[in-house]
Amino acid sequence: MNLFEINWRNFRKPRGTLYFLDKNVLQLIHTLQEDKQLSKPNEIEMQSRLKSIDKSTNMVSLMLSIIEGRRGRKETLVEKSQTIIEEINILKGFFKHANTDIAFFEKRSELSSDVLSRGYIESDEALYVSYLNIFFNLWGSYNENSSIPPKIRAEFTDKLIEYAKTINMQPQYLVVILTIGAVYGKSEALQILKPKDKNSHNAYADIAVITRLGNHMVRFSETYNCDFLTMDKGLLACFKIIKITSVSLMVNKDEGETTKLEISIDKSFLPDHVLKKLNIKP
Incomplete structure (x- = not known):
């Protein structure tokens, strides 16, 4: 079990689904958190999807969005730490019932920043x-x-x-x-x-x-039952x-x-x- 699977271990099959959020979905959540009106059909559809997965048996992960970062390139240790803070602040409080990995990243921010800034997934x-x-x-x-x-x-x-x-x-x-x-x-x-x-x-x-x-x-x-949310x-x-x-x-x-x-x-x-x-x- 690696560092990040520790966070998901309570959501193994057959319990619920582990949802990974794409960056554009997190941006949509940011818009919703600011009480802005949605006008595009795909945004309205995704809003409905987000509501439908807000269940205590599900886990919503920031992992892929954090790995992608917010600067269009591989991030440094300091930048990755800032990204984690920003992503947490966007997601915090959005889901009322579904579990998230906010607490995980808050407790392990320094370690996660180090691992992810060094290229957790790819180095090419x-x-x-x-x-x-x-x-x-x-x-x-x-x-x-x-x-x-x-x-x-x-x-x-x-x-x-x-x-x-x-x-x-x-x-x-x-x-x-x-x-x-x-x-x-x-x-x-x-x-x-x-x-x-x-x-x-x-x-x-x-x-x-x-x-x-x-x-x-x-x-x-x-x-895990895995799914990916993107627009x-x-x-x-x-x-x-x-x-x-x-x-x-x-x-x-x-x-x-x-x-x-x-x-x-x-x-x-x-x-x-x-x-x-x-x-x-x-």
Whole structure:
């Protein structure tokens, strides 16, 4: 049992559900805490969902939101400590019956900040951002519009795979699969990457949510009923076509706990000849 599972041990199956909050849901809670009116249908729908899970048998966790941070990049120890305080203040008092990990993070703020600032889930941010910078540059050189012409998709794909190999990134990495999915016009990938914005850090943050959630779901699914609350349509779409199937844990005293993930892809996401280039069975 790791540090954070201590917090959830009373909510093992068959009791209730362990809910992880995405950053956008926490922002919505902040809006509701300030008694502001909601106007967007997805916000109103999520408000109703939050009310429905407010039961004493459920646990609501800030874990994924805290890991993501509030600065669009990996946070320092001091910054992570500030994030924990800010996230706690937003959630505090919102749920009347459901349990939260507020008390856990308050009691272990210093230890949690240390663990999470060192990269509790992944330590490949610089590698991902470097690759995404190349992807966005190539996207701009091939086409400034929202899609890549079919006649140059193969060439674009080969350049992405070639660059991935030069930085020791396996073609099976999720970021490689999603960028190639964007080249082939897949809406799930386009919604995550947003090529027009050319913001590598934002794209990385969304991809990291997928790997973090997949890590938690696979590791804890046998012990807990897990669910993830988000209003991000791109993330929801990706979860339908990409599944994390296994997680291998590695611990480095300097970088913290890291993971190696294996994924499966819906057969309709990429053409068979592209999957073969990625050494993925169609």
